[in-house]
Amino acid sequence: MRSKLFFKGIYGDNSIDMVRDIIHITPMEMTGKRHEWYIKPHAHSDLFQIFVVESGYLELIINGESQVVDSVSFFSIPKNMSHGLRMNPDTKGWVISLYDKSLENMLKLDTDIINKIDEIHISKLSEDDKLINDALTTIRKCIDEYYSELPGKQHALQYLVGMMLLRLYRVFVTSAAVPFSDNKNKMYYRRFIQLIKEQKSFKVSVEDYAARLAISSGHLNRICKDVSGLSPKDVVINFFIDEAKIYLRNFDMSIAEISYELDIEDPAYFTRLFKKKTGLTPKEFRSQLGRK
Numbered sequence: 001m002r003s004k005l006f007f008k009g010i011y012g013d014n015s016i017d018m019v020r021d022i023i024h025i026t027p028m029e030m031t032g033k034r035h036e037w038y039i040k041p042h043a044h045s046d047l048f049q050i051f052v053v054e055s056g057y058l059e060l061i062i063n064g065e066s067q068v069v070d071s072v073s074f075f076s077i078p079k080n081m082s083h084g085l086r087m088n089p090d091t092k093g094w095v096i097s098l099y100d101k102s103l104e105n106m107l108k109l110d111t112d113i114i115n116k117i118d119e120i121h122i123s124k125l126s127e128d129d130k131l132i133n134d135a136l137t138t139i140r141k142c143i144d145e146y147y148s149e150l151p152g153k154q155h156a157l158q159y160l161v162g163m164m165l166l167r168l169y170r171v172f173v174t175s176a177a178v179p180f181s182d183n184k185n186k187m188y189y190r191r192f193i194q195l196i197k198e199q200k201s202f203k204v205s206v207e208d209y210a211a212r213l214a215i216s217s218g219h220l221n222r223i224c225k226d227v228s229g230l231s232p233k234d235v236v237i238n239f240f241i242d243e244a245k246i247y248l249r250n251f252d253m254s255i256a257e258i259s260y261e262l263d264i265e266d267p268a269y270f271t272r273l274f275k276k277k278t279g280l281t282p283k284e285f286r287s288q289l290g291r292k
Contacts, residue, residue, distance in 0.1 A: 004082055005042040006229045010095060011035065016047075020154045022102045023161055025146045028053070028093035032085075041084035045228045048098045048117065049077045050168070052139060056090035062120065072125040074139060076168065078118045080186070080227050094143055098161065101242045106162050113169045118190070121172045131174060135167040188213060189227040192220065196239050201263040206232040241277045244270070248286045255282045 009016035010024070011031060018024050028051065031039065041061055052074045060067050060075065061084035069075060071093070077083050079100045107113050123132050142160045145153060195209055209232065210217040217232070224232045240262050247258040259270035275281050280288070 004226070004229055005040065006045055007042055008044070008046065010097060011039050011042055016097060018097075018099055018102075019146065019157055020102075021099055022106075023099075023142070023146065023157055024097040025143055026095050026097075028058075028087070028091060028095050029089075031095060032087040032091060033089075037087045037089070037091075039085040039087075041082045043080050043082045043229075044097075045080055045230065046100050048079055048100050048103055050096040050098075050139065050164075051075050051077065051085075052094040052096070052136075052143075053091065054094070055092040056088065058088075058091050059086040060122075061085065067122070069122055070124065072136070073122060074136060075122040076117060076120060076172075078120070080189070081120065094139075096139070096142065098165075101246075103165065105246065106158075107165065113165070116169055116172050117165065119172065121168075121175060123171055123175070131167070131171045135164070135171050138164045138167050185223045185226045188215065188220075188223045192224070192232070192235070193239075196236055200243075202236075202240050203263050204236075206236070209236075237273065237277065240264075241274060244274060244282065245285065248282055249289060251286070258282065 008014045010026060012035060016024050051069075053069055053071045055071045057068055057070045060069050063082065066086075104114060123135070125136060126132060138160065142157065142164055145156050145160055150156070191213060192209060195212055196204075206220065207217050210220040213220065215223075220232050224230055224235055228235060230238070243262060244258055247253055247261060253261070255271065256267040259265075259267040262270070264270045264273075271281055271283075274285070278285060
């Protein structure tokens, strides 16, 4: 089985600069030209993406199946979903990347919305469809604000991203997801992630999670490698590192209190783990926040 190609940033990049740790927007043609108009199938473990096709067309490739997307349209790609694109010099549009963890926090873990946007949807502009028109209008407002240098830009973007997600949800809930095949591994992986969120304890072992899923730990390892490119342990650790980053924004909590909140009894171990994953100690990470 061929391993899935992953990028932490947009295609070809392993880093990404987010505004307020939420959003990054880049012209579609810039990425297309850079890679000679063919984006090989790949995935992002931390990004939910929205592609806006303003002019021309492209071919969307999912799991070996392809579909032509004409302008003016937008479509969504959930995290961990392998996708590729064939474009041409006439294709113009935008790639909007949202950091998955921030997205969930903004939606306050509303599982109905999160589950619905965790699907591939393609929406074409129609004068008769108010929901799609409203969504595209808000998407364009996000793009305009992202490239502006107006006062309060970060707060405006946070508001607009929240509104964009709600408008996308309204579109998606009234339309069927694109019927690309979704394999059983991803369904197990979703349940695994949900269990991590529900337990919210660093003490729960991979073996315990596997037992709750009624599969072996080896099977869970193969599933995680296939879907995310990570081991189950790394998936768990990444979840708690992301949680720690959120808590570190609360300057009233001490490092030790954050460690205990994550059910990590040894703050020194928490500090070592955080630095191993981020390159910074929790204190250094918090200091950077204070300088922003």
